[in-house]
Structures are given as C-alpha cells and as structure tokens.
Amino acid sequence: MTEAKPQSLVEVSDLSFGFKGQGVDLVDGVSLTLNRNETLCIVGESGCGKSVTALSLMGLLPPDATRITSGSITFEGEAIPADDFRRLAKLRGDRMAMIFQEPMTSLNPAFRIGDQLTEAVQAHRGCGKAEARNRALLALEQVGIPAAQQRLDEYPHQLSGGMRQRVMIAMALVNDPAVLIADEPTTALDVTVQAQILDLIASLQDRSGMGTIMITHDLGVVAQVATTVAVMYAGRIVEIGTAQEIFDDPQHPYTIGLMSSVPRLTGPRTRLSTVPGLVPTPDRMPPGCRFSSRCPFARPVCATQPPLDPVAGGHRVACHFAPLETRLEAG
Amino acid sequence: MAETILEAVDLKKHFRSGGGLGRPVRTVRAVDGVSLQVRRGETFAIVGESGCGKSTLARLLMRLLDPTAGDAVFEGRSIAALKGRELRALRREMQFVFQDPFSSLNPRMTVGKLIGEPLEVHAPELSAAERRAKVAELLGRVGLRPEHAGRYPHEFSGGQRQRIGIARALATGPRVLIGDEPVSALDVSVQAQVINRLHDLKSEFDLTLVIIAHDLAVIRHMSDRVAVMYLGQIVELGTADQVFETPRHPYTRALLSAVPEPVHGRSRERIALKGETPSPSNPPAGCRFHTRCPFARPDCATRAPVLREIAGGQSAACHYSEEITAEHGEKVHPEPPPRSAGAERRFALYAEAIADRQA
Numbered sequence: 001m002t003e004a005k006p007q008s009l010v011e012v013s014d015l016s017f018g019f020k021g022q023g024v025d026l027v028d029g030v031s032l033t034l035n036r037n038e039t040l041c042i043v044g045e046s047g048c049g050k051s052v053t054a055l056s057l058m059g060l061l062p063p064d065a066t067r068i069t070s071g072s073i074t075f076e077g078e079a080i081p082a083d084d085f086r087r088l089a090k091l092r093g094d095r096m097a098m099i100f101q102e103p104m105t106s107l108n109p110a111f112r113i114g115d116q117l118t119e120a121v122q123a124h125r126g127c128g129k130a131e132a133r134n135r136a137l138l139a140l141e142q143v144g145i146p147a148a149q150q151r152l153d154e155y156p157h158q159l160s161g162g163m164r165q166r167v168m169i170a171m172a173l174v175n176d177p178a179v180l181i182a183d184e185p186t187t188a189l190d191v192t193v194q195a196q197i198l199d200l201i202a203s204l205q206d207r208s209g210m211g212t213i214m215i216t217h218d219l220g221v222v223a224q225v226a227t228t229v230a231v232m233y234a235g236r237i238v239e240i241g242t243a244q245e246i247f248d249d250p251q252h253p254y255t256i257g258l259m260s261s262v263p264r265l266t267g268p269r270t271r272l273s274t275v276p277g278l279v280p281t282p283d284r285m286p287p288g289c290r291f292s293s294r295c296p297f298a299r300p301v302c303a304t305q306p307p308l309d310p311v312a313g314g315h316r317v318a319c320h321f322a323p324l325e326t327r328l329e330a331g
Numbered sequence: 332m333a334e335t336i337l338e339a340v341d342l343k344k345h346f347r348s349g350g351g352l353g354r355p356v357r358t359v360r361a362v363d364g365v366s367l368q369v370r371r372g373e374t375f376a377i378v379g380e381s382g383c384g385k386s387t388l389a390r391l392l393m394r395l396l397d398p399t400a401g402d403a404v405f406e407g408r409s410i411a412a413l414k415g416r417e418l419r420a421l422r423r424e425m426q427f428v429f430q431d432p433f434s435s436l437n438p439r440m441t442v443g444k445l446i447g448e449p450l451e452v453h454a455p456e457l458s459a460a461e462r463r464a465k466v467a468e469l470l471g472r473v474g475l476r477p478e479h480a481g482r483y484p485h486e487f488s489g490g491q492r493q494r495i496g497i498a499r500a501l502a503t504g505p506r507v508l509i510g511d512e513p514v515s516a517l518d519v520s521v522q523a524q525v526i527n528r529l530h531d532l533k534s535e536f537d538l539t540l541v542i543i544a545h546d547l548a549v550i551r552h553m554s555d556r557v558a559v560m561y562l563g564q565i566v567e568l569g570t571a572d573q574v575f576e577t578p579r580h581p582y583t584r585a586l587l588s589a590v591p592e593p594v595h596g597r598s599r600e601r602i603a604l605k606g607e608t609p610s611p612s613n614p615p616a617g618c619r620f621h622t623r624c625p626f627a628r629p630d631c632a633t634r635a636p637v638l639r640e641i642a643g644g645q646s647a648a649c650h651y652s653e654e655i656t657a658e659h660g661e662k663v664h665p666e667p668p669p670r671s672a673g674a675e676r677r678f679a680l681y682a683e684a685i686a687d688r689q690a
Contacts, residue, residue, distance in 0.1 A: 045518040046489075160607055161381070190380035190545065192604045195589040199603075217519060220548075220591035247595035249671045256681045261523035262593055263552035265575060265664045272527055272552070273682040275520035276689070278488055296684035325676040 008074075009178055009211040010034040010057070015071030015082055017056060022282050025069055027053050028235045033228075034179065034211040041222045041243075042215045044232035045258075047279045050215045053232075054181050057213075058098055059088025076178060094124040097172035099165070101184035106168060107156040113140075114152030117171050124175050139170040143200060162193035166200070173204060180205075183215045198225060219262055223247055231255050234279060234290035237308060241315035251317040253295045253324070289318070297321060297328060336539050337369040337392060337425075337507055342401035344387050348612065357612040361387040363563035364401070366638075369507075374533065374540040376554035376571070378547060380586075382608055384563040385543045389509050392541065393425045394418065405507075423453045426500035430512035432492030436484040442495055443480030446470070449502040469498040472535065474528055490521030494528065501536060508533075509541040514549060526553060547590050551575045559583050562619040563611055565638055569645030577661040579647035581624050584655075587663040594667040602663075618649070626655050 012032040018025040027049045034040045042050040055061050057073060063085050071082035076095065080087050092098070100106045108116060117136035118129065125132070133152070140148035143166040156164055165185065172180060182201065186194035202225065205212055216222060222229055226243040231252065239252040250256050257275035277294045280286060286293045292302040301320050308318040321327040342365045350356035362384045369375045369392075377385045390396040392403050394410050402411045405421065413421055426449075429435035436445055446466045450457055457465065467477035473494040484492055493513065500508055513529070514522045526549065533540055544550050550557060550571070557574045559567040559582065567580040578584045585602040604623045609615055615622045621631035631650065638648045649655070669675060 045520060162607060191547070191586060191589040192380065193607070195591075195601060195603070198591075218591070219519075219593035223593045223595055224591040244595045247593065247670070249674050250677070253681065256677055257685075258519055259593065260678060260681060260685075261520045263523075263526070263546075263548040265548050265551060265587065265590060265592055266666050269552055269571075271530070272523040273678075273685045274523040274527065276524075276685065278490070278521075296681065296688050323673055323677070324680055325673050328680065 007036050008033050009036055009076060010213075011074040012053075012057065013072055013074070015053070015056065015073070016069035017052075017061070017071070017082065018067050018069065018282075019065050020067050024235075024282050024285050026235050026282060027056070030071075030232075030235075030237055032213075032230060032237075032240075034213055035227075036178075036211055037205060037209045038227040039205070039212040039214055039225050040228045040230065041226035042213065042230050042232055043217065043219065043222050043258075045217055045279065047234070048232040049235040050232050051183055054098070054183055054213065054215055056082060057088070058092050058096060058181060059085045060092070060098075061085070093120055093177075094175050095177055096179045096181065097175070097177040098181040098183065099168045099172050099185050101187050107164060109156050112153055112155055113159075113167055117152070117167075117174055120171050120174050135174055136170075139174040140167070142173065142204070143167075143170045145170070161189055162196065165189060165193075165197055169197075169200065169204070173208075176208065177210060179211050179213065181213045181215070184217070185214070186221065187216070187218070194221075201225070219259060231258070234285065236290060236318065238291060238319070239315075239317045240308070241313075245312070245315040249312075249315070251311055251315070251322045251324070252291075252319050253297055253321075254291045256324075257294075289320070297324065333370040333372055335368040336371040336406060337541070338404040339365050339367050339388070339392060340402045340404060341366050342388065342391050342403060343399045344384075344391055344396060345399045359610075359612045360563050360614060361611055362391060362398075363611075363614070365560075365563075365565055366401075367558055367565065367568065369539060369541060370556075371539055372537070373555040374542060374553055376542045376544065376550045376557045377560060378544060378550050378557060378586075379560035380545060380608060382562075382611060383560040384611065385560050386511050388560070389427075389511050389541065389543045393427060393507075393509055394421065395427070419453070423503040424505055425507045425509065426503060426505040428493075428496050428500050428508060428510040428513045431516055432489055432496055433516075435496055436492060436499075438484055440483075441480065442470070442475075442482055442484065442487075445484070445495060446480070446499045446502055449499060453503045465502070466498075469501055472501070472532065473498045474524075488521070490517050490525060493517060493525055497525075497529070497532070501532065504536075505538070507539045507541065509543070511543045512545070513542065515544060515546060522549070529553070547575075547586060559586070562608065562614050564619060564648065566620065566649070567645075567647045568638065569642075573642065573645040575664075577642075577645075577656070578663060579641045579645060579652045579656065580620075580649050581626050581655060582620050583647075584659075584663055585623075585625070592664065592667065626651060 015030045016025045016028050044050050068083040073080045118132040121132040121135050137148055145151055145166050186197050229243050229246040230237050231239040233254045239255050260273035280293055288303040288305045292298040306318045306320045308316045310316045344362040346359040348357050348359050379385045391398050402409050443466050446469055447462050450462050466480055470477055475494055514525050554571050557571050558565045561582050567583045585604050588602045617632045617634055618636050621627040636648045636650050638646045640646045641652050
C-alpha cells in the first residue's frame with residue numbers, strides 16, 4: 001500500500017468558543033488541518049488564543065465555564081463536535097498527547113518518574129504493571145535518557161530541565177499517539193538544550209509518522225520546524241500558509257510587525273519596528289478586523305471583518321489591503 | 332577609548348550547599364575568577380546559559396552580594412568594603428532592573444508610591460509635591476501617563492510593569508543600570524518596545540547599561556560589548572560585532588549555531604553539544620568546557636586556558652582558538668537570503684508607517 005497524498009489526521013473547522021460571562025468569542029472561526037508527518041505551528045503572542053485552541057482539541061477546557069459557539073474536530077476520520085468533551089478526553093493521552101512549557105509543574109513532584117509513566121500506559125491500555133513498566137522503559141530510552149532503568153525510580157527534582165522535558169515527551173509518546181500537541185515545549189530551556197529537544201521531536205516524528213501541532217511565540221523555532229504556519233491574533237487566524245510562504249512572503253500587517261519586532265543575529269542593527277500598543281482585552285475588542293486598533297495602515301473599511309482569503313495557492317490572509325504594496329500605493 | 336566606570340577584579344563567589352542530614356558540604360563556584368571593565372556610556376552584556384553565574388556576577392557588581400574573593404570597583408573606588416552611608420550612596424549611583432515584572436513590584440503599593448519610594452530614601456529633601464512632580468516626569472519618560480501614578484501594579488500589562496520597574500530604577504538618577512533579563516519575560520512586540528525605550532533612556536539619562544540575558548539576538552541588538560560566561564568564568568569577551576560575526580571560543584560558536592533564525596529554509600551546520608552543563612560545584616579540570624567541546628584535544632583536560640587577546644579587543648579562553656577558526660571558518664551565521672521583493676516592500680512600508688506614527 002502506498003500513500004499517494006498526505007492523509008489528514010486532524011481537521012478543525014470553524015471552531016469558535018468563549019468563556020461564560022464574556023460577550024465575544026475568545027477563539028473565533030478557527031479552521032486548521034494537520035497531516036501525517038507534518039508540523040503545524042500556531043504562532044502569536046500572549047492572549048492570541050493559541051493555547052486555548054490546543055486545550056480545546058484535547059478536551060481540556062473546563063466544561064462548566066466554556067461556551068462553545070460552533071465547530072467540529074475530525075480526528076482520523078471521526079467527526080467529533082467541539083463540545084463533546086468526553087469523547088475528546090478519551091482520545092487524550094492515547095491517540096492525542098500534549099507536552100507543556102514548564103516540565104517542573106507538569107510532572108508530579110511526589111511520584112517517581114516510572115510510576116507516572118506507567119500510570120499513563122495503564123490508563124489507556126489496561127495492561128499489567130510489568131508490561132506497563134516495560135513500555136515506560138522503552139519510552140525513556142526512545143527519548144535519549146541515559147541510564148533509563150535507573151531513572152524510572154527517580155523523582156522529577158533529581159533531573160535537569162532538559163531531562164524533565166524529555167520525560168514529558170516520553171510520557172506523551174508512551175501510547176504511540178497519532179498527534180502530539182506541544183505548547184511552548186522549549187521556551188523554558190537554554191538554547192543548546194532547546195536544539196536537542198527540537199531534534200528529538202523531529203526524529204520521533206520521522207520514525208512514527210505522527211503529526212505535531214506546535215504552539216510557540218518564537219519565530220526562530222517556527223522557521224526551523226514548521227510545515228504549515230498559522231498566525232493568530234486576538235482569537236482569529238490572520239494568516240496561514242506553508243512555512244516558506246509565511247517567512248518569504250508574509251502578507252498580514254501583524255505578521256510583518258511581529259517579524260519586525262524580533263532582533264536578529266545577522267544584518268544591520270537598526271531600531272526595531274514594533275507593534276504599537278497592546279492586545280485588546282475581550283471587552284474592548286474592536287469591531288471588524290481585531291488588529292485594526294494597532295495597525296498602522298488601518299482605514300475606515302477595517303471596521304468590517306476581512307475574510308481569510310487566498311493570496312496564492314493555500315496561502316491565505318485576512319486583510320482588506322493584501323497585498324499591501326499594491327493596494328496601499330494604489331490609494 | 333572611554334574610561335572605565337565599573338570593574339571586576341578577579342571576582343569570586345562561592346556558595347556553600349548541602350551539609351544537612353549528614354550529607355557532605357559542597358562548594359558551588361558560581362563566579363570563579365572574573366575580571367572585566369565596563370566603560371562609561373556603553374551597553375555591556377553578559378550572556379550565558381542557566382547556571383553559568385551571570386546573575387551572581389551582576390549582583391556582585393553592585394554589591395547586592397558580598398564577594399568571596401576579589402573586588403568590584405566603581406569609579407575608581409573599591410565597593411567590596413563599603414558600609415552604611417557610603418553603601419547607600421552607591422545604591423543611588425547603581426540601580427537594578429529585575430526580570431519578572433510580576434514579582435518585583437509590591438502589589439499593595441500604588442505606582443506613584445513605588446516610584447516615589449526610592450526618592451524618599453535617597454532624596455529626603457524633596458517635598459511631597461516635588462516628589463509627585465518627579466514621579467509624573469519619570470512616568471512620562473518611560474512611556475506611561477502621569478495619571479497612572481494612582482493605580483496598582485495588577486492593573487498593568489507585563490510590558491507596562493517592566494516600564495514601572497525601569498522608572499523606579501531611574502528615580503535616584505543612577506549612572507549605571509544593571510538589568511537581569513530585563514526583557515525576557517515579555518511578548519515579542521512588547522519586548523521590542525521596551526528595548527527601544529531602554530535605548531532612548533540610555534542617551535537621555537547618560538546611562539551605562541549592564542545587561543544580563545540568555546537571548547543572543549537581544550544581546551546583539553542592545554549591546555556594544557559582550558562577555559560570554561560558562562561555568563563561572565568568562566570564556567570570550569569582545570565587541571558585539573566581533574563576538575557575533577567571528578566568535579573565537581568553541582562555546583560561543585556552539586551557542587550561536589544553536590539559535591534558530593526566523594528565516595525559512597536555512598540549513599546550517601549546527602555544532603551539537605553533547606550532554607549538559609556540569610555542576611558548578613565540581614567543575615571539570617583543565618578547560619571547563621572540554622567535556623562538551625566538539626574540538627577538545629587531550630591536553631584540554633589538564634591545562635586550563637586563560638582569557639587571552641586573539642584579535643584587537645577580542646579575547647577568548649581557548650588553547651586552540653586560531654586552529655579552530657582556520658579549520659571551520661569565521662562565520663557561524665551567514666547573511667540570510669532576501670525575502671520576496673513584495674515582502675521587502677511591505678516591511679519598508681511598515682517601518683515607515685510606524686516611524687510616522689511615533690513622530
């Protein structure tokens with residue numbers, strides 16, 4: 001059997017939700033596709049909705065406080081309404097796994113590494129303790145932890161930050177998930193350790209063909225790992241395309257502002273062009289384009305919401321003035 | 332060449348650790364023999380990974396910690412033995428900006444009180460009205476509004492809080508500002524705003540900046556000269572251009588090569604470091620980096636290199652710096668290819684629009 005084209009693992013369509021008591025949807029009309037053996041990066045700053053989008057896929061939003069407006073998630077061909085928290089919870093840790101930013105707070109400090117790993121296996125596999133421990137050991141070896149047998153009996157505080165993140169990855173992968181969701185997996189790590197962890201995720205992905213959704217604010221990490229990039233601002237996707245399209249031909253003023261704000265290791269050291277102001281709070285969301293309150297090109301038409309329209313191929317952007325250099329200069 | 336304003340002379344700080352419950356006492360050599368000179372008016376950066384001793388060094392430089400050995404010298408005067416009134420006077424001259432704007436501001440004090448407090452201590456001659464005027468002026472300088480003085484820290488975003496921290500540090504009219512990761516807790520766009528603001532304040536207030544950071548691109552952008560630390564020692568020192576364009580220590584090369592650049596399709600040779608940083612309580616013999624150095628030779632395990640000048644003003648602590656450069660080339664990061672013509676035009680339009688808006 002040969003696979004002619006990439007098979008979609010996850011399809012999110014028109015996902016919108018907010019929290020009860022808030023008028024606007026925190027995440028508004030998000031649609032995403034993740035294919036096998038690909039990495040989808042969701043990039044944006046604090047409050048853009050990237051982490052809650054991931055939590056919603058994992059069924060980790062608090063059901064009592066969440067108001068799902070619309071959306072469905074197709075997971076390996078199975079359509080699941082976005083508000084079916086129980087079905088999503090069933091997939092979590094099994095077919096879908098997640099790693100978080102802070103490995104110290106996501107591991108339980110009171111339990112041995114081995115116990116935490118075997119718990120993850122037994123919860124989904126219903127196998128015996130010995131077999132679960134065997135799988136745990138294999139998982140630790142897979143993520144390159146030296147003396148894995150001995151580590152099983154250690155506590156999280158006995159490991160360095162990089163090693164803890166490897167344990168988190170081992171725990172996520174112990175049940176061979178089809179999808180790995182990584183929320184800022186290297187933000188708390190030093191650059192040389194970050195490089196090791198990104199290499200590790202890439203090699204595990206190559207081996208198993210899993211798809212990865214990586215959530216990050218670090219454009220350097222995105223450029224290194226992404227197949228597809230979705231740029232989010234204030235709960236909406238403002239631009240989406242292949243990594244090449246986003247980095248070589250960015251279109252949305254926010255994408256351009258974000259890239260202009262990042263200091264670089266090469267080139268002239270000129271004053272950074274920033275994105276002025278702050279992300280609007282949910283109760284002060286501007287009508288229409290949510291970026292309009294900070295956009296240096298905003299015009300009256302921006303009070304209506306721009307659709308996420310194609311500029312070329314699969315590259316889409318939500319801006320009335322794309323491409324800027326022709327639309328703006330034409331008046 | 333500008334005169335030296337702040338100097339470290341063979342500074343050492345050893346902490347004792349352990350010793351409880353019958354465990355052996357260990358000595359953590361956090362800073363282990365650092366000498367450097369900061370010049371008046373420059374931005375001097377200290378860069379390194381977790382545990383390299385950079386934050387301890389910053390605290391030693393302004394006597395927030397007492398050195399185990401060595402001396403820190405401010406404007407020609409040793410500050411290691413200062414006490415009482417003289418130490419308070421030093422605090423006026425040197426101020427600290429902390430990393431975390433959420434935990435470094437007292438949540439029960441208004442912004443006006445937070446910024447006014449250093450004035451109460453260091454300028455008791457000011458009347459309450461004069462102090463209020465000064466607070467309002469400082470708020471304006473860091474890009475906040477005078478009416479913010481009546482609010483509490485929780486009413487502000489991370490970037491605004493960091494500005495409050497900077498205003499508080501500037502209140503006493505210091506000549507040196509030491510920032511320990513001053514922008515690393517901030518979002519990218521806000522980080523850029525604070526970097527630009529620090530740059531402006533530096534010239535407005537005639538400041539010398541010492542910046543501690545782990546983000547190499549931020550360091551390159553902000554600083555004039557850079558010291559790279561590994562396990563309590565400086566392994567490389569030079570101008571920002573020298574260190575980033577032609578690194579002379581293998582650790583600097585490895586660090587630079589590990590930073591992912593926001594450029595698509597960049598496949599460059601990364602110098603992978605094996606393992607993790609050894610414990611500063613038991614640093615390796617010889618060159619401290621030899622256990623992870625991809626270029627190490629047998630005698631690196633026994634002979635400790637000293638920081639020596641390699642090119643005008645650039646020093647590195649490596650026996651084989653010249654050979655490594657000759658063999659592997661000078662540059663670690665080549666210039667990236669340009670973006671599409673349309674994108675370049677868009678970036679230019681954006682920069683113009685932002686400049687207009689701020690003018």
